[in-house]
Amino acid sequence: MVYPGTRPTVLKNRRILLIVSGGIAAVKIPDLIRRLRERGASVRCVLTESGAQFVTPMSLAALSGGKVFQDLFSLTDESEMGHINLSREADIVLVAPATANIMAKMAHGQADDLATTALLATDKPVMIAPSMNVKMWEHSATKANLATLQDRDIHVVGPGAGDMACGEVGDGRMAEVMDIVAALTDFFVSRAALGPLSGQSALVTSGPTHEPIDPVRYIANRSSGKQGHAIARALADLGANVTLVTGPTQEPDPDNMTVVAVETADQMLAACTAAAPVDIAVCAAAVADWRMAESTTSKIKKTGGASLQLNLTENPDILTTLSKAGSSRPRLVIGFAAETENIIDNGIAKRDSKGCDWIVANDVSAGFGGDDNTVHLITEEGADSWPTLSKKAVADRLATHITDHIKKS
Ligand code: PMT
Numbered sequence: 001m002v003y004p005g006t007r008p009t010v011l012k013n014r015r016i017l018l019i020v021s022g023g024i025a026a027v028k029i030p031d032l033i034r035r036l037r038e039r040g041a042s043v044r045c046v047l048t049e050s051g052a053q054f055v056t057p058m059s060l061a062a063l064s065g066g067k068v069f070q071d072l073f074s075l076t077d078e079s080e081m082g083h084i085n086l087s088r089e090a091d092i093v094l095v096a097p098a099t100a101n102i103m104a105k106m107a108h109g110q111a112d113d114l115a116t117t118a119l120l121a122t123d124k125p126v127m128i129a130p131s132m133n134v135k136m137w138e139h140s141a142t143k144a145n146l147a148t149l150q151d152r153d154i155h156v157v158g159p160g161a162g163d164m165a166c167g168e169v170g171d172g173r174m175a176e177v178m179d180i181v182a183a184l185t186d187f188f189v190s191r192a193a194l195g196p197l198s199g200q201s202a203l204v205t206s207g208p209t210h211e212p213i214d215p216v217r218y219i220a221n222r223s224s225g226k227q228g229h230a231i232a233r234a235l236a237d238l239g240a241n242v243t244l245v246t247g248p249t250q251e252p253d254p255d256n257m258t259v260v261a262v263e264t265a266d267q268m269l270a271a272c273t274a275a276a277p278v279d280i281a282v283c284a285a286a287v288a289d290w291r292m293a294e295s296t297t298s299k300i301k302k303t304g305g306a307s308l309q310l311n312l313t314e315n316p317d318i319l320t321t322l323s324k325a326g327s328s329r330p331r332l333v334i335g336f337a338a339e340t341e342n343i344i345d346n347g348i349a350k351r352d353s354k355g356c357d358w359i360v361a362n363d364v365s366a367g368f369g370g371d372d373n374t375v376h377l378i379t380e381e382g383a384d385s386w387p388t389l390s391k392k393a394v395a396d397r398l399a400t401h402i403t404d405h406i407k408k409s
Contacts, residue, residue: 010039010185010188010189010255010256011036011039011040011041011181011184011185011188012039012040012041012252012254012255013040013041013042013233013252013254013255014040014041014042014091014092014184014188015041015042015044015089015090015091015092015392016036016041016042016043016044016090016091016092016093016094016184017044017046017086017087017089017090017092017093017094017118017122017124018032018033018043018044018045018046018064018094018096019045019046019048019093019094019095019096019102019115019118019119020045020046020047020048020051020055020060020096020097021048021050021051021095021097021098021099021101021102021115022048022049022050022051022052022053022054022099022101023051023054023097023099023131023132023174024054024097024131024165025096025097025129025131025173025174026051026054026055026097027054027055028174028177029055029060029096029097030055030059030060030063031177032096032177032180032181033045033060033063033064034063035177035178035181036181036184037063037064037065039181041184042066043063043064043066044064044066044069044086044089044090045057045060045061045064045066045068045069046068046069046070046086046114046115046118047060047068047069047070048070048102048113048114048115049070049113050099050101052070057070069086069114070114071114072113072114072117083114083117083118083121084121085390086114086118087117087118087119087121087122087123087124088121088122088123088124088393089390089392089393090122090124091124091125091188091237092124092125092126092127092184092187093118093119093122093124093125093126093127094126094127094128094129094180094184095115095119095126095127095128095129096128096129096131096174096180097129097130097131097174098128098129098130098131099130099131099132100130100132100136100137100139100142100145102115102116103128103130103142103145103146103149104141104142104145105119106119106126106128106145106149106154107144107145107148107149108145125153125155125187125191126154126155127154127155127156127157127183127184127187128149128154128155128156128157129156129157129158129159129174129175129180129183130146130156130158130159130172130174131158131159131172131173131174132159132172133164133166133168133172134164134168134169134170134171134172135168136172137159137170137171137172138170138171155183155187157175157179157180157183158173158174158175158179158180159171159172159173159174159175160173160174160175160176160179161173188237191237191238191239192236192237192238192239192256193239194239195237195238195239195240196238196239196403196407197235197238197239197240197280197399197402197403197406198238198239198240199239200239200240200241200279200280200406201240201241201242201243201277201278201279201280202232202235202236202240202241202242202243202278202279202280202281202282203242203243203245203272203275203276203278203280203281203282203322203330204228204231204232204235204242204243204244204245204281204282204284205228205244205245205246205268205272205282205283205284205285205287205318206223206225206227206228206229206231206232206244206245206246206247206249206251206284206285207223207224207225207228207229207246207247207248207249207251207285207286208220208221208222208223208225208247208248208249208285208286208287208288209247209262209263209264209265209267209268209285209286209287209288209315210247210248210263210264210288211264211265211288211290211291211292211315212264212291212292212295213292213300213310214296214298214299214300215296215297215298215299216299217300219288219290219291220288221286221288221368222286222367222368222369223247223249223285223286223368223369224249224250224251224368224369225246225247225249225250225251226251226369226370226371226391227284227336227362227373227391227394227395228244228246228282228284228285229244229246229249229251229254230391230392230394230395231282231284231395231398231399232244232254232257233254233392233395234392234395234396234398234399235280235282235399235402236254236256236257237256237399238399238403240279240280241257242254242256242257242258243257243258243259243260243271243275243278244257244258244259244260245260245262245268245271245272245275245285246259246260246261246262246285247261247262247263247268247285247286247287248261248263258275260274260275264288264291265287265288265291265315265316265318266291266315266316268285268287268318269316269318269321272318272321272322273321276322276325276328276330277328277330278330279330279331279332279406280330280331280332280334280402280406281322281330281332281333281334282334282398282402283318283319283322283333283334283335283336283356284336284360285318286338286368287315287317287318288315289314289315290312290313290314290315291312291313291315292310292311292312292313293311293312293313294311317354319333319335319354319356320353320354320355322356323335323354323355323356323357324355331406331409332357332358332402332405332406332409333355333356333357333358334356334357334358334359334360334398334402335350335351335354335356335358335359335360336359336360336361336362337350337351337359337360337361337362337378338362338364338368339361339362339363339364340363340364340365341365343361343362343363343376344361344376344378344383344385346361347359347360347361347376347378347383348378348383351378357379357380358377358378358379359377359378360375360376360377360378360394360398361375361376361378361383362374362375362376363375371390371391372388372389372390372391373388373389373390373391373394374386374387374388374389375389375394377398377401
């Protein structure tokens with residue numbers, strides 16, 4: 001097990017859905033949340049009815065910094081954050097403490113409350129930290145349930161042995177908080193090392209470019225970098241060795257990759273060329289199409305109401321350059337098409353004109369910068385329209401398609 005202090009950044013930006021079920025060890029969960037957040041993870045909590053007997057929703061909300069989800073049938077939760085989304089917007093689902101009861105429900109696919117429904121609906125890895133009386137832990141029914149869960153690749157941390165709240169001694173104590181932190185750290189380290197894209201290199205562009213007009217002004221666009229950064233993270237999580245070339249954004253630098261910060265299209269092209277050769281290139285950046293034809297070192301002055309004409313020249317096209325790079329062309333080149341109308345047709349035309357393998361055509365009529373995206377994946381086989389998803393879910397889905405393609409090719 002990796003001691004978490006030696007890998008301080010592995011949990012940074014990880015999204016953990018923490019399901020707290022009803023055992024005395026739930027009293028340790030506030031400390032667990034604190035430790036995870038100290039390491040940069042975000043924690044969203046689901047509290048079962050019996051869990052709420054041991055720890056209050058208010059303390060979990062205060063420590064996690066967000067709403068605590070408790071009710072399957074809350075209309076507000078369903079409209080703002082349906083249970084399906086709740087279970088999929090995480091990088092991992094952690095059940096701590098995991099009682100004998102919730103383990104039995106998980107093993108049998110029961111879904112009679114928000115926690116078990118989220119667990120049945122999730123497509124994300126699940127880790128449990130069992131906690132129960134020693135006799136319950138040793139019971140053949142629990143052993144069979146545990147075996148079923150392990151067969152389904154559910155990760156298990158603990159339990160440990162020792163004095164129990166019920167006065168008995170033996171196995172069944174929930175793993176210590178720092179052991180759970182270490183198990184999560186191990187999980188993310190080994191997932192990247194053993195991931196299906198390990199050994200593959202990927203280049204991702206993200207964010208806008210800023211093209212100086214003069215020393216104090218620039219041409220820019222509203223790209224936030226959310227989509228590009230999410231793709232870089234999704235590929236790194238599957239084990240790819242990622243270089244993220246990003247224009248100016250507010251997005252935090254992901255820790256498990258090389259990040260090259262640039263401002264202009266020229267700098268972005270230079271950074272992409274320096275990163276080559278790579279196996280996979282994804283151009284999600286909103287590169288400014290034009291820059292000033294000539295740079296100026298002094299501020300342009302107002303001229304008493306007269307109009308100003310800027311002499312612009314086209315920027316290099318990074319996607320086209322990568323797509324037509326001859327022997328150093330990536331095996332798979334993916335571009336984005338930001339469109340406001342005729343999205344699929346324009347996407348198909350862009351795939352042809354840029355020479356890339358796939359285009360992710362997205363509807364940007366609502367502007368850049370939001371958390372969701374509606375995209376159509378255009379390949380040589382045609383257009384596959386996806387439902388509106390969070391940018392993270394788009395990234396995960398694209399990363400899965402990339403993995404399948406790379407495995408086949
Ligand atoms: O950053 P967010 O706020 O999350 O928003 C995400 C996004 C909308 C910016 C992203 O999903 C997206 O659509 N990125 C591409 C935006 C764009 O510039 O589209 P385009 O249709 O103008 O360009 C087509 C493709 O050519 C893109 O892959 C672009 O990266 C690439 N390009 C464009 C111009 C240029 N000079 N060099 C390029 O590589």
